[in-house]
Amino acid sequence: MIKFLDLQSINAEYAEELKAAAARVIDSGWYLMGEELASFEREFGDYIGAQHVIGMANGLDALRLIFRGYIELGVLQPGDEVLVPANTYIASILAITDNGLVPILVEPDPLTYNITAVGLEAYLSHKTKAMMVVHLYGQVAWSEELSAFAKKYGLKVIEDNAQALGASWKGIRTGNLGDAAGFSFYPGKNLGALGDAGAVTTSDVELAEVIRALGNYGSRKKYHNDYQGYNSRLDEIQAAFLRVKLRSIDVDNMRRNDIAQVYLSQITNPQICLPTITNVPNPVGALNHVWHLFVVQTPLRDKLQQYLADAGIQTVIHYPIPPNKQLAYKEMNHLDYPITNTIHQEILSLPISPVMTQKAVEEVIEVINRYNV
Secondary structure (H helix, E strand, O other), rough: OOOOOOOOOOOOOOHHHHHHHHHHHHHHHOOOOOOOHHHOOOOOOOHHOOOOEEOOOHHHHHHHHHHHHHHHHOOOOOOOOOEEEEOOOOOHHHHHOOOOOOEEEEEEOOOOOOOOOOHHHHOOOEEEEEEEEEEEHOOOOOOHHHHHHHHOOEEEEEOOOOOOOEEEEEEEOOOOOOOOOEEEOOOOOOOOOOOOOOEEEEHHHHHHHHHHHEOOEEEOOOEEEEOOOOOOOOOOEEEEEHHHHHHOOOHHHHHHHHHHHHHHHOOOOOOEEEEOOOOOOOOOOOEEEEEOOOEEEOOOOHHHHHHHHHHEEEOEOOOOHHHOOOOHHHHHOOOHHHHHHHHHHEEEOOOOOOOOOOOOOOOHHHHHHHHOO
């Protein structure tokens, strides 16, 4: 069996360091808002290039509190509209609606699956105040045109960087391209904790201060509550684990890239549509796609998935149902997004991870190339 994602083997690579980190936290007697969190925020900020990092309990809270922070600062108000890709994971939408804001779903580029500046003006109204850029599957969703569009219309740009940690656009890391960014360190992410965890990055000091307070019951000073806040704090033990794994993120991403390049060059089955990569100029060694997922597309997706399962190859659909067709958003169920619908009906994610062996990669390629319907 070739697993889609072998988390046990991934974390086994760091086992001794993770155990030492856990022991360090246990022995410290300090389990929240201590030195491990402060060190991780500093190290992560240095890596991303952002001036401020705020550890969060999870990736959804990171996005939620960015919007809430802008509301507290008077930059946004309930009822304002936020442009967001229609084919993103539902967390992107939840972060918007949880704050009383209105998601305006935008069709993505059918080849890269990411939002582009093309056709965006059609979605604008006088209520449009922000745009969420989702670097889906690990590929940078950024361009000079997209940046110019946001500036032209005075839009705040929030990056959903849950899947593209380590990716770069012209040498600038994702998470440092817009006004603020939300990260998820869910265990299956490229930088995965051993539980839920997330973070916000921004170079806006005022926003950072508000978000930090919001995640701590709305408090800047103990027992003094400036806002009706949340309990969303990255705990010491997860921060310690993330410090260990952060040191290897570029090596792990490069291994993912190596596997992806083999897939791209050796999967030759004409029934399978391979990912389209944008040509982004970057310094040597920088990646514009960190391959959180390797997504292929075919009209008979379910048959391909069953065929691969019968051959002992696990795959996952990211995602089977678009947000506007979810029961949670039944008010959107009547909306039609043909490109998004096609994507969700036809995509399939193949196994890819830093611990995937060359033998397993070759087996996936061989089996897919034999596929015929």
